[in-house]
Amino acid sequence: MTTLNKDLQRERERCTFDPLELTHYFDGSAEKTALRREREEYFLSDPDLQDDLSAKYKSHKEVYEDAVRKGCIVLKKVQDLQDSGRGSMDLFSEVLGGMLGSAILRDGNPLTLHYVMFIPAIMGQGTVEQQGYWISRAWTCSIIGTYAQTELGHGTFIRGLETTATYDPSTKEFILNSPTLTSYKWWPGGLGHTANYAVVVAQLYTNGECKGIHPFIVQLRDENTHEPLPGIQIGEIGTKLGMNATNNGFLGFKSVRIPREHMLMKNSQVLEDGTYVKAPSDKLTYGTMMFVRVVLVRDIARYLSKAVTIAVRYSAVRRQSQIKTNEPESQIMDYMTQQHKLFPNLAAVFAFTLSAAWIWEMYNNVTAELEEGDLDKLPELHALSCCLKAVASSDSATGIEQVRLACGGHGYMDASNLPGTYGLVTATCTYEGENTVMLLQTARYLVKTWRQAINGEPLPPTVKYFANAARGVKQRPWKNTLTCIVCAHQAVAAGKIRLATENMDRRIRSGMSQEDAWNHTSIELAQAAEAHCRGFIVMRFTESVKSLNTVSKELHAVLVQLCEVYAIYWVLQRVGDFLRFSCLNAEDVPSLQKCLEEALLAIRPNAVGIVDGFDIRDEILASALGAYDGNVYQRLFDEAMKSPLNQESVNKSFQQYLKPFLKSNL
Amino acid sequence: MTTLNKDLQRERERCTFDPLELTHYFDGSAEKTALRREREEYFLSDPDLQDDLSAKYKSHKEVYEDAVRKGCIVLKKVQDLQDSGRGSMDLFSEVLGGMLGSAILRDGNPLTLHYVMFIPAIMGQGTVEQQGYWISRAWTCSIIGTYAQTELGHGTFIRGLETTATYDPSTKEFILNSPTLTSYKWWPGGLGHTANYAVVVAQLYTNGECKGIHPFIVQLRDENTHEPLPGIQIGEIGTKLGMNATNNGFLGFKSVRIPREHMLMKNSQVLEDGTYVKAPSDKLTYGTMMFVRVVLVRDIARYLSKAVTIAVRYSAVRRQSQIKTNEPESQIMDYMTQQHKLFPNLAAVFAFTLSAAWIWEMYNNVTAELEEGDLDKLPELHALSCCLKAVASSDSATGIEQVRLACGGHGYMDASNLPGTYGLVTATCTYEGENTVMLLQTARYLVKTWRQAINGEPLPPTVKYFANAARGVKQRPWKNTLTCIVCAHQAVAAGKIRLATENMDRRIRSGMSQEDAWNHTSIELAQAAEAHCRGFIVMRFTESVKSLNTVSKELHAVLVQLCEVYAIYWVLQRVGDFLRFSCLNAEDVPSLQKCLEEALLAIRPNAVGIVDGFDIRDEILASALGAYDGNVYQRLFDEAMKSPLNQESVNKSFQQYLKPFLKSNL
Incomplete structure (x- = not known):
């Protein structure tokens, strides 16, 4: 019955690495993969949590009522897991806020904030007595907050x-x-x-x-x-x-x-x-906000992986036009322009995931130090969490729209689940700190540490690269290597923060107040914070891939290609910055463009294998375009047939409005 | 009752020009403004065409049924206008496809294609006898096609x-x-x-x-x-x-x-x-597709003007944080980063409108020549219509999201009407020719004419600028003037098409087939087409403003500022291209950045006046954030109160699902 689409099958046959190895790498280990799959099965195989009719056909009120129904079932199942000793804090964020949660309740869960905000707020801000009374009532869901x-x-x-x-x-x-x-x-x-x-x-x-x-x-x-x-x-x-x-x-x-x-x-x-x-102390309340941002970066990367999975599979199945006349129509993934839309976003999934993992570790270290009264690393963590949240959310939202548009008209359909995924992710650009506000928070930290660099003071690890720039050390001539590209990203960030700081100081010297000078320089400051963040992400991606010695050489080769695509793509996207602030010369650009094109072509045969490695269940993808079997057209048709309008051959509006109107014109 | 928001009132008081003059300029004349307003009144004041309940609260089926009801009323009113001699082809595209139409039926009109595609197809492709029979049945709506x-x-x-x-x-x-x-x-x-x-x-x-x-x-x-x-x-x-x-x-x-x-x-x-x-001849069928694209560019500009109106007014009303401590909270439009999000999009409305007007005239000239059998200018028109459609739709969709995000959380609400406006405009990136396909169509024309330029052959007007580049004429040193910037935009476009053509030829020489070489170079080719289009738009904007001698000097000053914002913004967005292909040097960039900032600040006091000049009725804006009176918060609240969920204090899901669940945990 569910035969595999032949094009997808061929893609899988020619994949050069084992997608399951990638899955384990992403989950952390084979055991963690098994646990995740078990959890997904536990929730997604429950018949009471299945979607019988797409929420898009229902009225707003019906959508809410069904969400309360499902939300209660989800909480009940979470409690059962806890009672049987299989619960964890991680479970809440995954089932209530994460990708699994959004598979069960695609339009959100009205009960999420009970666990994600109400209980943590009492934990963080209540006295021991208050915790004793309220947490027990909340934890057992005697009340909903x-x-x-x-x-x-x-x-x-x-x-x-x-x-x-x-x-x-x-x-x-x-x-x-x-x-x-x-x-x-x-x-x-x-x-x-x-x-x-x-x-x-x-x-x-x-x-x-x-x-x-x-x-x-x-x-x-x-x-x-x-x-x-x-x-x-x-x-x-x-x-x-x-x-x-x-x-x-x-x-x-x-x-x-x-x-x-x-x-x-x-x-x-x-x-x-x-x-x-x-x-x-006031600083202690920082903790919760940073926690949410840190978790958010990881979640955003997973939403992006979902959108990319849908778009890559569809691009392997969809054939349109001929690259060469007298040959069959081409898989649209064979068009370089399509690869240019898909693969930088595919690479971004890895880039954000690796940065998220690193900042998660940093967060845990810093909170451990906090409990011993050591607040030293808080500003650095704060600055990094702000810009990472901003860049990951903004790039992912843009990327999801980019790959949706790359799916043509069918990407516009709710049945693709790309519009719904965008709706979730674009919201993260605003909540938990509006992105421009976030970038300017980071910029404030960068200005401060840049001044330290100028004065030759010691620098925290994530801005250590300021030191060379402050001392005016020139980069060596350009090479198309990851080492050179990472240095160049950092040179750009340092150059932009230097220039912004100078412009701000010039304004102050000319009589402007500090605050007005900050505002007047804020376009450049926000851009500098973005460049700093990009430098961090590219550095983390490169370092992680270089130091990786637990995967097969086949998978390693693919990870290097993805890292190259990401690193080079962002040089070319911001090539003006690199010409201004790094050792890149105009004559180097064509060969870099060629490197990008070669890296895209190198990824092409493994693209389906890579998204298979994300191991996202069909129920989570919830997409006619992205299902594992690639039966795109049958699924689109089946989804259309679910429309209530298609349950009757003639809608009542014909007799009521259209016929009288047509008659009046006879 | 409907008092004006005080901040908006102050904005209007300090506006340096008369918004009504801008309205007449946009409409073409005072008479045309009067006609447009009369038409809007005729449709929008009809009580049967009012929205009593936002479509967002209805089920999909109810939405459709209400659309048929309204669609019939709209057609009836169109017929009445025609019968009284006030109809025109323009009326159809405005009421069925344009901004007025989208105000009446925000989610689209199921009857639109009858007039916009069915009748034109019969007109264009039917014999005289077929037209006689079918057009009369279709025109009177005896049938719906x-x-x-x-x-x-x-x-x-x-x-x-x-x-x-x-x-x-x-x-x-x-x-x-x-x-x-x-x-x-x-x-x-x-x-x-x-x-x-x-x-x-x-x-x-x-x-x-x-x-x-x-x-x-x-x-x-x-x-x-x-x-x-x-x-x-x-x-x-x-x-x-x-x-x-x-x-x-x-x-x-x-x-x-x-x-x-x-x-x-x-x-x-x-x-x-x-x-x-x-x-x-096959070429004759080109006509309809080009007509639709040409009209689309104008419509897209109007949707963008709607989104910008909403965002600018909201940014004058919304106050958040303090630029200076101990001062009141600032209007968010006073933040430079906000101006940087809003004003380039405000300027883009003018840029696209002026390009649309020019290509509309070109279209009319070309079709007149076509009827005399002269097909010479068809390829140029085709190439220009393709890239203009692509750039206008892509920039406007991106711009609408940018200004929506600039409205923070309230922009995410349907009551802002920004999500709905985006939904309409992003669709234009795909329909009537997918944007990348469109850019590559233009690129094909550019490669052909670039080869003509190299050979010293005569060039059509829109690519005449190739001549200097082909002869290797260097631009004079950079100046921050519109004349220099227009030349630089053209130098960039010529440089990019030259490089792409060379890369493609190199691939062919190395043994690749022409078709594969095209595909392998297509990333650069598409980007070259975009640069060509941008050069055209900037040139048209500059020329139109320069040659304008019918407006007051106050309005003229504002138009020059908008032109500067648009032209400089796009140099800085693509600064790498300008460093590579124009006479811009790295040392020129900081002063150009300063020019942009000064132009943004110059527009700031007139921003509300400019969007007032667009003269978009509240019913068309349909936005709690964008209404003329600026009563943002009251309108948001009133809209919320319309939710069916808010008509009862307790939803049935409490008794049905929530209470049993809470009870089971007591």
């Missing part, structure tokens, strides 16, 4: 949040209010109609003074009837580009009273008499 | 279409068949459940020989019952990234017989005995 920070008027600038929590010592309560329309909470997932509790971030007022933003646990709905409690105005914010089952909500308060004990007081406290006791 | 060319397996390569029309001289009929699944028609708008006729493109077989693709009029459904006729399998293809009301359909034939007279025989003919009479 969310995390309400962003407001209609404030996202990036959280100091500007307007919701107030005013302490009333006479009753030992906080009174929550939404003084303006813009102060309404807006965006929290599951807030609309799902959660009955929330951690709410509000400006704390006590003894007539504002003490800045603090977190409070607030009950939103009656635990039994689910009706909103008095003084609480709540609902969902409406449909979006994607993630339409996440039930993002709004929330307004009219004099809602909560007990003093509902302020999360691990850091700062309000005593019974209203006395405010300040937290010893 | 569509145009069925693309198949599941073939889009770009139309010679590969598989549907067959075999002539049977015994009955004087054609027998239509779909021999494979991939031969099913796939994509035609309105084909699913709306049209009852179609022009079908099929491989003609007569006397046992295949004569290539030809058009046939085929009845699909009973005119009275709308049931599909025997042998016809028909339905819709399912949901897509956007345009979900266009009812794109599939169509398969099983021995469907149609009379010989249903073949459209203006060009080629099949006589009663089956004798095939070939068309005198």
Whole structure:
């Protein structure tokens, strides 16, 4: 029945390495591959979690209702895993936020924030007593919570949040209010109609003074009837580009009273008499945000791998036009322009995955040091996590659109699952820190460390390369080698941060305030941060591949080719920077272009093998174009036949509207 | 009630020119502005054409049914306009395909192809008798048609279409068949459940020989019952990234017989005995495709103007963070990075509009000459229309996403109407000629004319600039002037086409076939075509602004600034090309960057005035973020309140799924 497409079969036969080896490399080991597959089977083979009708045909309300149904089943299964000792924190992020989760609930899960934000917020900001009480209720899902920070008027600038929590010592309560329309909470997932509790971030007022933003646990709905409690105005914010089952909500308060004990007081406290006791350090709250960004980079790489798998397989199956007249139509992957759209994105999956693995290790080291009170490496980790999140999300979103467009009209269909994948990934450009804001955070760190470099001070590892540039060391003449290309990427980053810093200083010298000078230089600063990040990614990719000695030489050769494609592609994409700031000369560019073309051609015969190695189940791909068997056209047709409009030969609109109109013209 | 937002009001007060003057300039004259506004009022004030509930909340089926209802009303109103002598061909493209049409039916109109493709196909390819019969039935909407060319397996390569029309001289009929699944028609708008006729493109077989693709009029459904006729399998293809009301359909034939007279025989003919009479020239069919592309460039520019209007107004209203501590939060448009996202796209609206106007005039001249049998300028027009369509659609789609992301989280909401606008525009990257295919068509023309330039032969106007480059004439030293920048853009285009041609020739000399050499050089060829197009656009923008003497000096100053932003932005985006191929030196780049920043700052105070000058009604913007009054937050809230989920305080999923799940954990 499910015969393999002949073109795909031939691609697999001529693959020069074993895709399963790549799978194990990606998962970390053969054991981890087995565990992942077991977990996927556990969730995806459950008949209650199957999609009978694409969500795209349903109304918004039906989509939500089905998401709550499935969300409860998922949580139940997670609890069963935990009860049988097979649970882990990793499980939550994978099933609720990761690629597996998005396979079960393609438009998002309204219960995600309960585990991903509500519980961590209590863990991170509650006292031991608060944790004891709330975590046990939350962990067993006796209550369902969310995390309400962003407001209609404030996202990036959280100091500007307007919701107030005013302490009333006479009753030992906080009174929550939404003084303006813009102060309404807006965006929290599951807030609309799902959660009955929330951690709410509000400006704390006590003894007539504002003490800045603090977190409070607030009950939103009656635990039994689910009706909103008095003084609480709540609902969902409406449909979006994607993630339409996440039930993002709004929330307004009219004099809602909560007990003093509902302020999360691990850091700062309000005593019974209203006395405010300040937290010893602010930096500790950095932790959670960095954790989310670090995990996000890995997740984004996996979404990109999904899109690339779909596009590569389709490009092997799809035949269109003839490269040579009198020959059969060509597989579209044989067109160089198609390879140029697909393979740099294929390579980017590896680039981001390897960077994500490295920063994950760094994160674990830094948090271990943090617990011993050592904050030294925090700024470096922060700077790197910001730019990596920005570049990975932006490149992946762009890349997904690029490979979608490379699938022509069929890529525009929801049945390709490329539009849905884009909808998820483009959101990551905005949430957890808007990308330009992120790049400028990194830039601030780079300016600071660049000044250190100029002064000959010691430099943290990820900006050590500044030293040579600061001392004016020239690169040796250009060679088309990875070693030279990595150095050139770093020379570009250093050159751009040097120039931006100089331009900013010049503005300050000419009488501009520091802040205005920063703003006026911010285009260059953001670009410098991107160049720094690119240099890091290329360096990590190159180093990882060079030091790899546990894989076969066949797989190693493929990894080197992918690394070359990525490294050279980005030189050519930013060739002006390299001509300005590295040893690359205009005469070197044609041979570099040729190197890129050769690397693309080298990857071509293994492209299907590489995406097979990603080992993404058909249920996760959820794509008529990308399924393992390559039966693209039959699957497109089968998907179309599921449309409710196709269940009847004549739609009622004919009798109702069209016929009377046509008749009136006879 | 509808008070103006104070920030927007201040922006308008400090605008240095009269936006109405810009409106008249854009429309062509004050009279044309009045006519356009009257037309918009006629359609948009009709209560039956108002949106009571956003389509996003409806099921797919409801969306379609409402689209048929509205589509009939629109056609009726068009007919009324015609009957009263106020109709025009322009009216169709505006109301059915253009920005006004997309305001009435945001997800597309299932009846569009009747006027935009079905009638033109009969006009262009039918004999006088066929026109007489079919056009009168179609014009009065006694029948509803569509145009069925693309198949599941073939889009770009139309010679590969598989549907067959075999002539049977015994009955004087054609027998239509779909021999494979991939031969099913796939994509035609309105084909699913709306049209009852179609022009079908099929491989003609007569006397046992295949004569290539030809058009046939085929009845699909009973005119009275709308049931599909025997042998016809028909339905819709399912949901897509956007345009979900266009009812794109599939169509398969099983021995469907149609009379010989249903073949459209203006060009080629099949006589009663089956004798095939070939068309005198193939080139004539170019016309329609070019017409569509030429119109498309103008439409795309208008969609971009809509997105930019939304983003610019929102960026004036939205305040976030402080540029200077101790000052109020800044309008986000005051951030240079925001200006860098918005204003090059604002300038692109003008760039594309002016190029569209020029090619429209060229198109009219060429078609006039065509009717006198003069085909000389056809290749030049074809080459220009291909690359303009590709660059305008690709840049605008990218630009819309860029300005959407610049609106942060609120840009992700459907209520911003930015996702919907992107959905419409990104489709234009694929339809009417996939963009890479288009660029390579242009490249073919450029290679040919470059060889002419090398040989010193005369050159058509749009590639006349090749002459200097071919003779090796060096540009004078760089100056930051528009004259110099236009020359540099042309030097880049010529340099890139020269290099690509040389690389291709080198490959041929080394033994590669011409076709393989073309393919291996196609990355560079496509990029060269893009550079040529960019040079044309920058040149047109500059020339138009320079020669403009009918506008006030205040408006003229603004147009010059916009032209500078566009021209410089694209030098810096492709700075490597300019360093390689123009007289720009690395030392010139910092001052050019400064010029760009100054131009952005110069536009800043007039940005709201400029988008006001686009004069896009709130109903067309259909955006909570972009409305004229700037009441962003109230509108976002009001839109959210329309969600069906917000009509009840507790959704049934609580009792059904959530409560049992929570209970089981108590």
